[in-house]
Amino acid sequence: MKKRNEFLVFGAPTIERPEIDEVSAVMESGWLGTGPRVARFEQDFSAYKGVEHAAALNSCSAALHLAILAAGIEPGDEVITTPMTFCATANAIVHAGGVPVLADVDPATMNIDPAQVRRKITARTRAILPVHFAGRACDMDALCAIAAEHGLKLIEDCAHAIETEYRGKKAGTIGDFGCFSFYVTKNIVTGEGGMVLARHEEDIARIKVLGLHGMSKDAWKRFSDAGYKHYHVVDCGFKYNMMDLQAAIGIHQLKRVEPYWRRRSEIWQRYMEAFADLPVGLPAPVEANTRHAYHLFTLLVDRDSAGLARDEFLDRMTAVGIGVGVHYLSLTEHPYYQQTFAWRPEDYPNATRIGRQTVSLPLSPKLADDDVARVIEAVRGCLVKRRGSS
Ligand SMILES: *Cc1c(COP(=O)(O)O)cnc(C)c1O
Numbered sequence: 001m002k003k004r005n006e007f008l009v010f011g012a013p014t015i016e017r018p019e020i021d022e023v024s025a026v027m028e029s030g031w032l033g034t035g036p037r038v039a040r041f042e043q044d045f046s047a048y049k050g051v052e053h054a055a056a057l058n059s060c061s062a063a064l065h066l067a068i069l070a071a072g073i074e075p076g077d078e079v080i081t082t083p084m085t086f087c088a089t090a091n092a093i094v095h096a097g098g099v100p101v102l103a104d105v106d107p108a109t110m111n112i113d114p115a116q117v118r119r120k121i122t123a124r125t126r127a128i129l130p131v132h133f134a135g136r137a138c139d140m141d142a143l144c145a146i147a148a149e150h151g152l153k154l155i156e157d158c159a160h161a162i163e164t165e166y167r168g169k170k171a172g173t174i175g176d177f178g179c180f181s182f183y184v185t186k187n188i189v190t191g192e193g194g195m196v197l198a199r200h201e202e203d204i205a206r207i208k209v210l211g212l213h214g215m216s217k218d219a220w221k222r223f224s225d226a227g228y229k230h231y232h233v234v235d236c237g238f239k240y241n242m243m244d245l246q247a248a249i250g251i252h253q254l255k256r257v258e259p260y261w262r263r264r265s266e267i268w269q270r271y272m273e274a275f276a277d278l279p280v281g282l283p284a285p286v287e288a289n290t291r292h293a294y295h296l297f298t299l300l301v302d303r304d305s306a307g308l309a310r311d312e313f314l315d316r317m318t319a320v321g322i323g324v325g326v327h328y329l330s331l332t333e334h335p336y337y338q339q340t341f342a343w344r345p346e347d348y349p350n351a352t353r354i355g356r357q358t359v360s361l362p363l364s365p366k367l368a369d370d371d372v373a374r375v376i377e378a379v380r381g382c383l384v385k386r387r388g389s390s
Pocket of ligand 1: 058059060061062085086088089131157159160180181182183193194
């Protein structure tokens with residue numbers, strides 16, 4: 001039983017007995033690095049997504065980097081992405097030698113706006129990198145149409161979107177590549193970890209080679225009892241492989257992906273009902289014929305209507321022991337991008353406004369009903385009182 005005043009950590013993962021035992025088994029086996037459990041996790045994840053192949057890596061950042069390279073991006077090529085994302089999305093484009101170009105988001109869905117994407121296409125555009133923000137499916141029909149029309153690759157950032165579906169298709173299987181994260185705050189976790197799906201098998205093969213120094217395939221098998229095998233370096237790769245220690249966690253987390261999703265969807269509904277009368281922005285209804293992954297529940301706190309500023313709201317929630325998050329300040333707010341690409345917040349008004357007003361509330365399946373009630377009470381305490389006193 002949690003104490004009433006215990007701090008509710010934002011995005012705390014739910015770790016259960018089977019993964020603890022599997023990690024112990026890995027430790028006892030002595031094979032900690034990339035091996036049979038990574039192969040198993042790749043198979044299980046492919047089966048979950050209904051595809052043939054997947055490549056497990058040590059992060060979604062690595063997955064994005066290698067997907068962009070496998071997409072054939074060359075120095076100076078432009079990749080259109082969203083300002084409403086984690087910095088890793090844009091950084092992966094830069095690391096691959098590309099130039100990130102932003103298209104503003106739709107103010108209701110917070111996802112990249114296909115009309116804005118069209119406006120940003122130039123002779124150098126090679127790919128579109130949408131993010132299924134908070135777990136809400138992007139307008140994939142429109143994005144696929146633009147990609148087909150202009151011969152662009154489509155790389156889905158599915159860091160929030162393990163369970164997301166769009167018109168009967170699973171997120172990460174709609175574009176050319178899908179990249180997933182198992183970071184500690186994501187819907188299922190391996191500590192650090194990521195996965196890539198690709199439409200073409202040869203892309204997955206290339207990603208596996210690039211993910212392990214550029215060594216020829218199955219290099220991890222070279223120390224096995226099948227006898228020593230030479231490897232050959234066929235590309236200049238990276239050290240991005242997942243370890244069996246991480247896959248041991250992922251195998252069991254993946255088995256609970258649906259019950260975890262159901263619990264988050266319950267909490268989401270509770271929040272929607274509990275905040276309906278408050279002077280804040282709530283998430284837009286889930287689009288017909290899509291499945292939301294319910295990764296983040298966000299409120300928009302506008303000082304003029306709410307009676308307090310977003311940052312003040314963050315402070316008050318923290319003061320009463322509720323961990324909150326900001327996903328995200330628009331990329332255009334950060335000095336690196338301002339200095340390197342001359343991005344200005346005012347050029348992306350929707351992302352800028354959302355980034356300055358948004359607050360993410362705890363949405364972990366670990367939350368007990370009492371915890372959810374505490375979050376609701378704290379949010380209402382910040383907002384109802386204010387309105388009454390103004
Ligand atoms: C978390 C996240 C990433 C990076 O994932 P890592 O596994 O931590 O590298 C990329 N994009 C988005 C949208 C994310 O939320």
